[in-house]
Amino acid sequence: MIKVHHLNESRSQRILWLLEELSLPYEIVQHTRDAKTRLAPPSLTDVHPLGKSPVIQDGALVVIESGAIIDYIIRRHGGGRLAPDAASADYDRYQQWLHYAEGSAMLPLMLNMYVGRLGEAGAPLHPRIQSEIANHLAFVNDSLAGRDYFVGDSLTGADIQMSFVPEVAKAMGKLADYPHMAAWIGRMHARPAWKTALDKGGPYALGA
Amino acid sequence: MIKVHHLNESRSQRILWLLEELSLPYEIVQHTRDAKTRLAPPSLTDVHPLGKSPVIQDGALVVIESGAIIDYIIRRHGGGRLAPDAASADYDRYQQWLHYAEGSAMLPLMLNMYVGRLGEAGAPLHPRIQSEIANHLAFVNDSLAGRDYFVGDSLTGADIQMSFVPEVAKAMGKLADYPHMAAWIGRMHARPAWKTALDKGGPYALGA
The missing domain is CATH 1.20.1050.10 (Glutathione S-transferase Yfyf (Class Pi); Chain A, domain 2)
Known part of the structure; x- marks a missing residue:
């Protein structure tokens, strides 16, 4: 099951939307911005050295970068949905x-x-x-x-x-x-x- | 033949490198930065409304954005070169x-x-x-x-x-x-x- 490391008010909101559109099962791991600095918490660096959100885990694979995550989920788990035909x-x-x-x-x-x-x-x-x-x-x-x-x-x-x-x-x-x-x-x-x-x-x- | 709109000292240098690695035929259309402002010249807006480089033309198709251009050239013209197997x-x-x-x-x-x-x-x-x-x-x-x-x-x-x-x-x-x-x-x-x-x-x- 895909695990989404979600940071409040961040780009990871898009990944939740994508997973809902595909009706895929997923788990949200919530990370919360520092109230004063608005920076991501150190808990995200345990998942990936850059310490950014979004980051997903799918089995042993960790994927960062919104565009790459969306491309990945649709290619590997979309079953042909949410992308045009690859030949077009x-x-x-x-x-x-x-x-x-x-x-x-x-x-x-x-x-x-x-x-x-x-x-x-x-x-x-x-x-x-x-x-x-x-x-x-x-x-x-x-x-x-x-x-x-x-x-x-x-x-x-x-x-x-x-x-x-x-x-x-x-x-x-x-x-x-x-x-x-x-x-x-x-x-x-x-x-x-x-x-x-x-x-x-x-x-x-x-x-x- | 792919036409590369090349701006001096810009991201389009990467596209020339890619095309050389693939030994594909291509044509360079040279655009030159304004000597004072360092901005791209208006000639690039004739190719694409954003007026940025790189931009390529392949027949009727115009593609912008370095990552998308590299992905496009390798998928459509790479013949299996310069990308890992899609299943891996x-x-x-x-x-x-x-x-x-x-x-x-x-x-x-x-x-x-x-x-x-x-x-x-x-x-x-x-x-x-x-x-x-x-x-x-x-x-x-x-x-x-x-x-x-x-x-x-x-x-x-x-x-x-x-x-x-x-x-x-x-x-x-x-x-x-x-x-x-x-x-x-x-x-x-x-x-x-x-x-x-x-x-x-x-x-x-x-x-x-």
């Missing part, structure tokens, strides 16, 4: 979204969070960071125009992996500028698996 | 490295580069950034202990995708602290395909 061009687009979410889109959002802690001292970086955030959010929003999902006509791991980008846009109060993203979030939040994952993982606030 | 646990590790490089390891390195532009004003963030860089470099270095390659006994796309992390450590003058990384870089730089890619793409300095 949609599969290439699916892989691209799996990589793009954390490989590019989250960077300016993380920069914004870190540099925000500097207050006015970070001001010289703000124009560049805001312009990069706008660049990525516009691209994601445009990619959802006329579509219900990121790839094809049904939910895939790409929607799950990408979910933090629209969620952060929402947390930043920017959804009004990105209507396709807003509509997509509405559809995802209406899914029973989303709601169950939120019940099990706890609410999260993606402060940005 | 090494394949899961291979996918993990493809995601980890840009999904996690590069984040503190990019933060260091951006926050470094603030000079002393960025000082409050330095301890956290440096500790995260040390955390990731130690993990990568330890993962290479007793191994010639990131996965299995021969070169895979994981080495190519991960290459920027040891290269940035080198540019930061930190290689002496990470001997397994230093040895790995020595092996990679000795490969004929590495040298040919460097000849074609031009030298790059990963200032951090």
Whole structure:
């Protein structure tokens, strides 16, 4: 049975959502952020030297990295669900979204969070960071125009992996500028698996 | 024939290296950074709305994101080379490295580069950034202990995708602290395909 090391208000929420969508049996091991520093607790370094969440254990195998975990669970345990046919061009687009979410889109959002802690001292970086955030959010929003999902006509791991980008846009109060993203979030939040994952993982606030 | 939109001193260097390793025919379209801002030129937005490099075109398909491009080229054109057997646990590790490089390891390195532009004003963030860089470099270095390659006994796309992390450590003058990384870089730089890619793409300095 897959064991998910879950950190409150973190990227591991996506893994719970995925497992609920697949109706796979799993066990949650709860780790809690330090109330003051907001950092992950040392208990996570017992599972993997980086001490980050998400990390899953499946028998002897330990897998880190949201995109790799989603790819792994769907390939090994999905039974053909939640990914396009491997021979199709949609599969290439699916892989691209799996990589793009954390490989590019989250960077300016993380920069914004870190540099925000500097207050006015970070001001010289703000124009560049805001312009990069706008660049990525516009691209994601445009990619959802006329579509219900990121790839094809049904939910895939790409929607799950990408979910933090629209969620952060929402947390930043920017959804009004990105209507396709807003509509997509509405559809995802209406899914029973989303709601169950939120019940099990706890609410999260993606402060940005 | 695959068309690689190559930006000088950028992540697209890895794609040239991959194509040289596979001896695939390809065409380089050269884009040059603005000499003053170091930003990518507008010519890249004609290829993809994000205006970033690397981006490849293969017939009608446009693929962005280093990890996704490496995965794509090897899956569709590798003929079984440069990736572990898909049924093996090494394949899961291979996918993990493809995601980890840009999904996690590069984040503190990019933060260091951006926050470094603030000079002393960025000082409050330095301890956290440096500790995260040390955390990731130690993990990568330890993962290479007793191994010639990131996965299995021969070169895979994981080495190519991960290459920027040891290269940035080198540019930061930190290689002496990470001997397994230093040895790995020595092996990679000795490969004929590495040298040919460097000849074609031009030298790059990963200032951090």
